[in-house]
Structures are given as structure tokens and as C-alpha cells.
Amino acid sequence: MTTPNLEVSQLSIAFGQGSSRVEVVKQANFGIGKGESYGLIGESGCGKSTILRAVAGLNPDYEGALLIDGFELPRRRSKEFFRKVQMVFQDPYASLHPRKMVQNVLIEPLQIMGLDRRQERIDTILSDVGLDQSFRFRFPHELSGGQRQRIAIARALIVEPELVLLDEPTSALDVSVQAEILNLLNRLRRERGLTYLMVSHDIAVVAHMCDRVAIMKDGRILEKLTPEQLRNGAVSEAYTSDFLAASAPAVVRAG
Numbered sequence: 001m002t003t004p005n006l007e008v009s010q011l012s013i014a015f016g017q018g019s020s021r022v023e024v025v026k027q028a029n030f031g032i033g034k035g036e037s038y039g040l041i042g043e044s045g046c047g048k049s050t051i052l053r054a055v056a057g058l059n060p061d062y063e064g065a066l067l068i069d070g071f072e073l074p075r076r077r078s079k080e081f082f083r084k085v086q087m088v089f090q091d092p093y094a095s096l097h098p099r100k101m102v103q104n105v106l107i108e109p110l111q112i113m114g115l116d117r118r119q120e121r122i123d124t125i126l127s128d129v130g131l132d133q134s135f136r137f138r139f140p141h142e143l144s145g146g147q148r149q150r151i152a153i154a155r156a157l158i159v160e161p162e163l164v165l166l167d168e169p170t171s172a173l174d175v176s177v178q179a180e181i182l183n184l185l186n187r188l189r190r191e192r193g194l195t196y197l198m199v200s201h202d203i204a205v206v207a208h209m210c211d212r213v214a215i216m217k218d219g220r221i222l223e224k225l226t227p228e229q230l231r232n233g234a235v236s237e238a239y240t241s242d243f244l245a246a247s248a249p250a251v252v253r254a255g
């Protein structure tokens with residue numbers, strides 16, 4: 001078997017001290033192959049985003065190991081890490097600086113990483129996310145929610161990462177644009193050979209996007225499924241059946 005792009009090994013994360021200490025992720029284990037799309041799904045508060053944030057280096061306080069290409073990540077992430085791993089957040093309204101023009105949003109990661117051919121890279125990424133060059137000169141308040149999320153995706157991909165962490169990337173968007181953004185993410189993964197780790201509470205979204213899915217409950221990974229098992233309900237755990245049944249309208253939408 002080839003080395004997974006990302007390996008999560010015995011990951012445990014707790015918040016608080018003493019009697020108020022709560023373990024919100026409990027010994028999570030999973031691996032994601034290069035070019036694969038992996039989904040973490042479960043009820044609100046089950047610990048999905050906490051895992052994603054730990055991988056992103058936003059929460060260095062964890063037990064266990066996180067490995068990229070077989071190498072354990074240091075708790076303090078390096079610049080090289082952010083070249084390889086980028087994150088797209090849930091809310092494109094909050095994630096873009098209101099006073100920065102789009103071209104400044106896009107040039108910043110190139111400057112930080114010391115990458116050349118900056119104007120050419122901006123041209124390419126804008127057209128790859130489906131926006132014309134006039135968008136360079138717009139401010140976030142001049143963009144729709146979907147356009148903002150396209151810019152957030154462009155900002156993540158402009159440094160040519162391998163692994164992209166997607167934290168509910170469409171849940172803040174109008175239903176009419178959610179499918180557009182998901183299809184864009186699918187196309188970009190295919191074209192660029194990207195690996196995705198995606199968090200969602202929406203079964204339809206992960207069934208559409210992911211090659212494999214882990215169901216979480218109370219900080220534990222309860223069960224790992226294929227999208228087919230998600231759609232036809234062929235699961236082992238009673239909790240997963242209940243979770244799928246409660247989300248039935250969403251599964252029907254996945255078609």
C-alpha cells in the first residue's frame with residue numbers, strides 16, 4: 001500500500017482543566033490516500049471541526065500523531081506545511097478581509113511563500129475558479145456569497161497545495177449556489193490531483209464529494225463508510241442508521 005497523504009493516528013483532544021476538562025476527540029484513526037476525498041460527518045458538537053483544526057495547526061494541543069506523506073508533523077507548523085496544506089473555511093463573509101481588493105487577497109499567500117510569476121498565477125487561478133479578470137479589482141462587499149467562496153478557494157489553491165481542508169465549505173451559502181461550489185471543488189480536485197478532508201453535517205454533501213466517510217459520535221469515529229453505503233443505508237451501527245434516517249431528506253436530494 002502507498003503511504004497515505006494524511007494519517008491521523010490515535011488523535012485525542014481535550015479542552016479545559018481539572019474537573020472542567022472535556023475530551024472532545026477520542027483516539028481517532030484514519031488515513032487519506034493521495035487524490036482521495038475523505039469526509040467527516042456527525043451531529044453538531046461531535047468533534048469534526050476540532051480534528052480539522054488540529055490538522056491545520058490551529059490547535060497544537062493534541063495527543064497522538066498527524067503525519068503528512070509518512071512524516072510526523074511538528075506541533076508548530078512550518079511554512080512548507082502551509083505550502084502543502086491549505087484550508088477553506090465555512091463562512092466566506094468572515095474569511096475575507098473587507099478592505100482588501102481581490103488581487104491583494106491572492107497576492108498575499110504568494111508573497112508569504114516567496115513564489116514567482118505572481119500576476120500569471122492570479123490570472124490562472126481566477127479563471128480556474130470561474131471568475132473573469134475584472135474580479136481582481138473588486139472588494140469582498142462587491143461579491144456574492146458564491147463569488148466570495150470562489151475567491152477563498154482561489155486563495156487556498158494559488159500556492160498549489162496537495163491537501164485541502166474543507167470546513168463546511170457550502171453551509172453558509174444560498175442553496176442555489178451550494179451545488180455550483182461543490183461541483184467546482186470536485187473539478188479542481190480532478191484537475192489538480194488534490195486530496196480533500198471535508199467536514200460536513202450534510203450527508204448529501206459528503207455523498208456527492210467523498211470517496212470514503214467517517215461517522216463521528218461524541219468525539220469517536222464510530223464507523224467508516226463508502227458513499228454507496230451512505231446512500232443505501234447498509235451500515236453496522238444503530239446510531240448511524242438513526243443519523244441517516246434523521247437526514248433522509250438530504251439523502252434523497254443527493255440523488
Ligand SMILES: Nc1ncnc2c1ncn2[C@@H]1O[C@H](COP(=O)(O)OP(=O)(O)OP(=O)(O)O)[C@@H](O)[C@H]1O
Pocket residue numbers: 015016024042043044045046047048049050051201
Ligand atoms: N476552543 C475550545 N474550547 C473549549 N471547547 C471547545 C473549543 N473548541 C471546540 N470546543 C467544544 O468541542 C466540541 C466539539 O466541537 P466541534 O466544533 O469540533 O464540533 P463539530 O462536530 O464540528 O460541530 P459543528 O458542526 O457544530 O461545528 C463542542 O462541544 C465544542 O463546544
